[in-house]
Each structure stands twice: as C-alpha cells, then as structure tokens.
Amino acid sequence: MSLLTSLIQASTRFQQALDTRQAPADSSNAGAATEPKKLEAAGSPGGDRFTPSEQALQDPADVKVQKLPLNQYKQTVAQDLSYIRDTLRHKLAEYNLHPATALNVSKGEEGKTVVEGKISDEIRGEIEQDLNNNRDFTDAFSRLSISEPTLDFMDNALKLNQAYGVRNSLLSSLVSENQQFNGFQDVLHRYDSLRRNTSANEPLAVGDSQRYAFNLNARA
Secondary structure, eight states, X not given: OOHHHHHHHHHHHHHHHHHHHHHHHHHHHHHHHHHHHHHHHHTSTTSTTOXXXXXXXXXXXXXXXXXXXXXXXXXXXXXXXXXXXXXXXXXXXXXXXXXXXXXXXXXXXXXXXXXXXXXXXXXXXXXXXXXXXXHHHHHHHHHHHHHHHHHHHHHHXXXXXXXXXXXXXXXXXXXXSSGGGOOHHHHHHHHHHHHHHSOTTSOOSSOOGGGOEEEESTTO
C-alpha cells in the first residue's frame, strides 16, 4: 500500500470520528431550537388556547338590540294596562253591570273613545262619555295604543334574533348605539317618528294606534 493511500484512509477515519462526536451535540441543539416553536404554536391564533369571545363574533347591530331592557319596558306598559283595566271594572260596577261583562275599547275616527259590548246603547253612551271626559284615562289609553303593540313587536323580534339570528331592520333602526338613549319613551318616540314619515302605501310592521283595541273580560 502506497503512502498516499495510507494518508487518505487515515484522513477518512479521522473525519468519521469527528462526525460521531458532533452528532450528540447537534441533536441537543436541535431540540433546543425546536422548543420555542412549540411555545409559539401554543399561543398562535390556530392553537387550542385561542377561543374568540362570542360577543366578538356578533354583529354590533345584534349586540345593541340584545341589550334592550325589555323587562323595564314591560313594567311601564303594565302600569297603564292595570289602570285601564281597573277603570273599566269600576264602570261596570258603577252601572250595575255584571263584572264579567266583555267590553272592547278603541279609538274612533275622530280620536274619541269608543266602547262596544253586550250592553244597552244608553249605558254604552254614558260610559263612553265618562271615559272621554276622563283625561287620565284618555292619556293612558293613547300611550297604550302605541306602547303595547310596539313592545310586542320588539319582544317577538328579539326572541327571533336570539333563537335564530334573524335580524329585524326596523328594530335595529329603533335602537341607539348609546344605551343611555334607549329608554322606553326614546324608543317609542323614534317609532312614532318613523310611523309618521312612512307613506300610507308602506305601513310599518307594527300595529297602528288607530286600530288598537283593549279588551276587558274578552274570554269570559
């Protein structure tokens, strides 16, 4: 074997020994290098730890509608309902009518209170006159003719929104982004403005105050 061949073989064995010593060090360095990647993946948006909040996924229009204080609105309407009901019951007692007599109260074409029921025309006329002369009653009935249908509309629209994600554009337009301006009277005022500005050919999807009627003992 020549001297050149001996040198080549010795160089090869030396290189192999050097590679063997570097392999464990490279392996430990590789593990250290990959560790930060694992930490980064755990905090990445696609990782298991990232869970976007439910509200962040909702449309702002849906969020503001779902914050409506409907329970407060219902308490306000309940006060007028109770007053109207009690007044009519007192009228039944005043004219010696059966307490279960059914009455239907609505607004006539001239805005006057109209009473219907199975009573004589004479007594019906006297009750109508009494109610029209009662300012508290006429004011409460006027408020109720707008507030109760509007509240029913908002309640149903909100339930559909919460259950199925169905958005009602009219309800969204009635609600302010600022919750301080979402008092019941504020919402009713905005609805009344929309109703007045809507043409006769495009009625709003809420009951008309002129067609509103209060029924007492309707199921008796």
